[in-house]
Amino acid sequence: MKSQMKSVSDGFMGDPLMLSRSRPELSAHVPITRSQRTVLMVACGVSLLLIAWQPWLMARTFVLAATVFYVVHAIYKLAMVRFSVSVNSELVISAGELAAIRDADLPVYSIMVPMYHERESVKHLVQALSELDYPADKLDVQLLLEDDDQETRAAVGAVTLPPGFRVTVVPVSLPRTKPKACNVGLDYARGEFLVIYDAEDRPERDQLKKAIIGFSRAGANIICLQSRLNFYNSRQNLLTRLFTAEYSAWFDLSLPGLSVARAVIPLGGTSNHFVTRKLRDLLGWDAFNVTEDCDLGIRIQRAGYGTRMLQTTTWEEACSRVSFWIPQRTRWIKGYIQTYLVHMRNPLQLFRELGVAGFLHFQVVVGCSTLATLLNPLFWFLAVLWFLLRIEALTSLFPGAVFAMGVTCLFAGNFAFVYLGMIGCYRRRYWDLVGYAILAPFYWILMSYSGWRAFFQFFADPFKWEKTRHGLCEEADESKT
Amino acid sequence: MGYVKKPMNPKRDPIKLWRWGFWLALAVVILATGLYLGREVGTEGLVRENICHELLAGHTAGRQGVISSVWWGPFPTLAILPVAFLLPAGLCLPACLLVSALFGAATLVLLEQALWLWGAGRWRWLLMLGVALNPSFLEHCWAGSSLSMVTFLLVLSLYSVTSWIHGRRLLDLIWFAFGSALLLGTGYEMSGWVLAAVCVVGVEEWRRQVPAAEKRAVLMVALLPMAYAAALWLLMCWLIMGDPFYAVRSLLATGPGPGSTVILPDLLWWCYTGLAALVGWLLVLALRGHDRGGVCLAVLGLALPGVAGLMAWRERLWDAAPLLLAFLPGAVLVLGHWLAGRERAREATHASIPAQGGRRTVLVWLLALLPLVLIDVVPLGFSGGTASVSSVKTPISWLPDLERHIHARAPFAKVFVCGFESFALLPRNASPIFEHALDFNFEKSKHDYYGQVLYLLIHRPEQRDAMDSIHWKYRNIYVQGGEDALYDSDWGDWRLFELIQATAPR
Numbered sequence: 001m002k003s004q005m006k007s008v009s010d011g012f013m014g015d016p017l018m019l020s021r022s023r024p025e026l027s028a029h030v031p032i033t034r035s036q037r038t039v040l041m042v043a044c045g046v047s048l049l050l051i052a053w054q055p056w057l058m059a060r061t062f063v064l065a066a067t068v069f070y071v072v073h074a075i076y077k078l079a080m081v082r083f084s085v086s087v088n089s090e091l092v093i094s095a096g097e098l099a100a101i102r103d104a105d106l107p108v109y110s111i112m113v114p115m116y117h118e119r120e121s122v123k124h125l126v127q128a129l130s131e132l133d134y135p136a137d138k139l140d141v142q143l144l145l146e147d148d149d150q151e152t153r154a155a156v157g158a159v160t161l162p163p164g165f166r167v168t169v170v171p172v173s174l175p176r177t178k179p180k181a182c183n184v185g186l187d188y189a190r191g192e193f194l195v196i197y198d199a200e201d202r203p204e205r206d207q208l209k210k211a212i213i214g215f216s217r218a219g220a221n222i223i224c225l226q227s228r229l230n231f232y233n234s235r236q237n238l239l240t241r242l243f244t245a246e247y248s249a250w251f252d253l254s255l256p257g258l259s260v261a262r263a264v265i266p267l268g269g270t271s272n273h274f275v276t277r278k279l280r281d282l283l284g285w286d287a288f289n290v291t292e293d294c295d296l297g298i299r300i301q302r303a304g305y306g307t308r309m310l311q312t313t314t315w316e317e318a319c320s321r322v323s324f325w326i327p328q329r330t331r332w333i334k335g336y337i338q339t340y341l342v343h344m345r346n347p348l349q350l351f352r353e354l355g356v357a358g359f360l361h362f363q364v365v366v367g368c369s370t371l372a373t374l375l376n377p378l379f380w381f382l383a384v385l386w387f388l389l390r391i392e393a394l395t396s397l398f399p400g401a402v403f404a405m406g407v408t409c410l411f412a413g414n415f416a417f418v419y420l421g422m423i424g425c426y427r428r429r430y431w432d433l434v435g436y437a438i439l440a441p442f443y444w445i446l447m448s449y450s451g452w453r454a455f456f457q458f459f460a461d462p463f464k465w466e467k468t469r470h471g472l473c474e475e476a477d478e479s480k481t
Numbered sequence: 482m483g484y485v486k487k488p489m490n491p492k493r494d495p496i497k498l499w500r501w502g503f504w505l506a507l508a509v510v511i512l513a514t515g516l517y518l519g520r521e522v523g524t525e526g527l528v529r530e531n532i533c534h535e536l537l538a539g540h541t542a543g544r545q546g547v548i549s550s551v552w553w554g555p556f557p558t559l560a561i562l563p564v565a566f567l568l569p570a571g572l573c574l575p576a577c578l579l580v581s582a583l584f585g586a587a588t589l590v591l592l593e594q595a596l597w598l599w600g601a602g603r604w605r606w607l608l609m610l611g612v613a614l615n616p617s618f619l620e621h622c623w624a625g626s627s628l629s630m631v632t633f634l635l636v637l638s639l640y641s642v643t644s645w646i647h648g649r650r651l652l653d654l655i656w657f658a659f660g661s662a663l664l665l666g667t668g669y670e671m672s673g674w675v676l677a678a679v680c681v682v683g684v685e686e687w688r689r690q691v692p693a694a695e696k697r698a699v700l701m702v703a704l705l706p707m708a709y710a711a712a713l714w715l716l717m718c719w720l721i722m723g724d725p726f727y728a729v730r731s732l733l734a735t736g737p738g739p740g741s742t743v744i745l746p747d748l749l750w751w752c753y754t755g756l757a758a759l760v761g762w763l764l765v766l767a768l769r770g771h772d773r774g775g776v777c778l779a780v781l782g783l784a785l786p787g788v789a790g791l792m793a794w795r796e797r798l799w800d801a802a803p804l805l806l807a808f809l810p811g812a813v814l815v816l817g818h819w820l821a822g823r824e825r826a827r828e829a830t831h832a833s834i835p836a837q838g839g840r841r842t843v844l845v846w847l848l849a850l851l852p853l854v855l856i857d858v859v860p861l862g863f864s865g866g867t868a869s870v871s872s873v874k875t876p877i878s879w880l881p882d883l884e885r886h887i888h889a890r891a892p893f894a895k896v897f898v899c900g901f902e903s904f905a906l907l908p909r910n911a912s913p914i915f916e917h918a919l920d921f922n923f924e925k926s927k928h929d930y931y932g933q934v935l936y937l938l939i940h941r942p943e944q945r946d947a948m949d950s951i952h953w954k955y956r957n958i959y960v961q962g963g964e965d966a967l968y969d970s971d972w973g974d975w976r977l978f979e980l981i982q983a984t985a986p987r
Binding site for chain 1: 538566697
């Protein structure tokens with residue numbers, strides 16, 4: 001795959017849909033291929049026949065498979081957390097190393113910020129990026145604005161952009177997605193390294209320098225560094241508190257663990273630092289994938305490269321309203337489904353490229369986490385039904401060992417996930433949020449609702465990009481004052 | 482930041498693959514030695530193993546057996562469960578034995594690793610050897626007892642809480658939290674020690690000059706697993722037994738039973754007193770040296786005989802046995818911590834090595850030999866639930882006779898075998914006329930088996946068996962029978978009663 005990528009990279013220039021044109025098998029422009037559809041339909045048909053023939057046996061088989069799945073998933077997540085506390089789970093750059101670096105030695109660094117209907121974020125964004133500790137003459141900041149997004153363009157026009165900033169207008173064309181805008185920006189990027197930020201992001205000041213040192217230390221094989229993400233409005237309301245607990249567990253515990261295990265890392269949507277040349281070799285982002293970051297993380301691994309975690313934080317705005325949070329989560333889960341199906345088009349090739357361990361990591365990280373959000377409501381329902389009504393038929397669905405595993409998952413597994421949230425907050429020193437993590441089960445209900453919404457949307461409207469609305473934090477602040 | 486790993490000896494990586502291999506090899510050695518010496522599984526091992534098989538078969542008795550008594554904590558049974566499930570049926574190796582050997586080996590490896598991380602020299606192997614050669618430790622491993630699990634969890638909790646106080650590493654706090662929570666799940670006798678540990682962590686947090694929110698966060702992370710384990714136990718009792726406090730009812734309902742006045746042999750008494758005095762002396766040294774970790778470790782070490790003393794005061798010395806036996810590795814850990822501290826101090830001051838080496842060797846050998854002194858004085862049946870093998874074999878020999886006796890009276894009779902001892906009594910392929918009864922109820926049985934001849938088989942109420950629900954629900958039933966239970970015959974330590982059927986219509 002690596003050599004093939006290099007051969008087509010020369011033709012990258014000017015086409016934001018290059019991946020889908022030259023490597024269609026790696027793009028989600030066809031959400032589900034004909035062969036996948038056939039396999040899926042045959043599997044459904046056979047399952048229905050078996051259910052009609054032996055409904056009880058099938059139900060027990062399903063419960064057994066789901067229980068084993070839960071056990072494996074829980075053990076895997078805990079193992080990743082255990083890995084994450086090892087010494088080298090992240091690239092840690094010391095203050096001494098930062099002080100030793102000379103401005104003259106720094107390369108040009110490209111920053112790309114795709115924006116769409118985000119006029120309220122412009123002022124803060126420009127301020128946050130201009131505060132970065134990096135020489136202005138070596139910064140190449142591109143604000144990627146859609147051609148028809150007059151409000152954001154006007155807001156940007158009203159601000160005096162500091163040196164090193166420029167506006168790149170993305171022509172109106174389908175699909176209207178963030179990765180397509182990023183591909184346009186990638187075409188114009190001048191930097192040796194490149195990073196993506198969202199409009200509402202506030203990266204730590206020394207993040208770019210840390211990334212430079214990180215790349216030099218990580219080795220030639222590492223072409224991407226993922227910063228930690230967290231929220232500056234974590235205490236706005238209950239939803240943002242729970243969101244923070246989840247993010248802290250994911251970026252501070254799970255992803256560093258995956259990094260130590262050399263597993264596929266589904267990148268976060270922002271603050272991914274790349275070696276620009278290598279990113280071009282990989283043909284940039286898949287413009288049709290609604291979680292292009294996760295997909296790119298997998299493609300990096302498939303191409304024989306790697307990703308490491310960088311100990312620096314970018315502060316984002318947590319979605320503070322359920323009505324916006326659900327579409328955002330829907331998009332993420334839908335993107336995971338897309339990514340899983342894209343890479344499983346040819347499982348043998350994936351297996352060859354990732355190896356046994358990488359293949360299994362991919363199944364658990366991308367496949368199982370999505371499946372878990374879909375399966376959870378069913379098992380919660382069964383548990384509630386059993387607790388309330390004590391239906392004997394349910395007991396027979398869980399014979400001996402399955403019952404033991406099921407009970408372990410229900411009580412130990414779920415507790416472990418709640419506890420992970422607490423530990424995440426603790427590591428972040430969000431002392432006051434540690435207690436809120438106990439409420440995580442209510443948050444999981446929202447996740448599962450979004451999961452099923454994503455599942456149906458994947459078939460009904462696979463490319464729909466439900467834009468997350470930002471600036472609610474500022475709105476809340478203003479209303480308070 | 483606080484969570485960044487800061488071991489006392491930062492050059493050493495705590496995770497070494499060879500330790501896993503060493504652990505497995507030690508387990509194999511313990512297991513093989515036990516088999517070679519012809520040791521057989523004790524009562525506790527048998528009970529727990531059979532509860533697992535009942536659970537895997539989906540029987541109510543299995544579910545009740547896991548959670549219905551604080552004297553038979555659920556964690557050891559649940560630890561045996563996956564092994565019982567995975568071990569092939571044809572293999573003549575009890576799962577409890579395997580699990581016990583694994584935990585025993587893990588205790589030793591953890592002890593060695595703890596001392597190593599604290600900066601101890603090669604002499605740590607001697608300390609480990611001192612525990613490894615301790616006969617009571619080995620006998621319990623060979624008997625498939627839960628004591629090896631208790632010891633492992635205790636060493637884990639002690640080590641992690643001390644490391645937490647030294648380095649405030651989050652991982653240590655988590656290990657402490659889970660170690661203590663699981664200790665709670667091993668049985669009632671450890672709850673006193675866990676309470677002491679919680680108090681120590683609470684005091685440590687209280688005296689720190691940090692924001693109150695941080696103290697709360699620490700306590701939540703440390704205590705939540707324990708609170709959850711306790712709450713889960715209550716919930717399970719409510720779901721399975723219909724009474725959330727079922728497991729603890731025996732604590733309130735029973736007084737000291739026969740066999741609860743076991744007196745420690747004199748020599749053993751002096752050994753433990755000497756060991757406690759040694760730990761007390763180390764506590765004084767730690768206080769003088771302002772070594773907070775050492776103080777905490779010594780206090781928690783002393784809490785073991787302290788709680789055991791309380792138990793003895795309540796005339797339940799047979800339950801204090803696990804605490805006393807776990808005191809040995811605890812004391813070794815305290816000693817190792819102190820010695821490692823001395824070694825680090827000497828390294829820092831570059832003191833004369835030969836003289837120190839000689840003193841240290843003598844000291845270590847003395848203390849390593851101390852547990853060896855106990856070889857001939859620890860009675861094998863010391864712990865109530867882990868009686869010697871002979872008491873297991875005898876009853877099974879009369880089981881067919883009992884069956885014939887019942888058949889002679891009524892071919893379709895049913896015998897309810899009460900209490901946890903029933904799991905040791907009845908083999909897995911026992912006749913269907915026998916049924917485990919952990920929560921026996923006269924009215925319900927008569928209703929469910931209306932018209933059938935029913936019998937009740939009750940074990941003598943001594944030591945842990947006196948805490949079975951049949952004895953606290955129907956007091957003196959073993960001695961006096963009852964309105965509905967008519968004495969039939971004695972079978973070893975068991976007594977058979979016939980249930981008098983009421984003739985009223987259903």
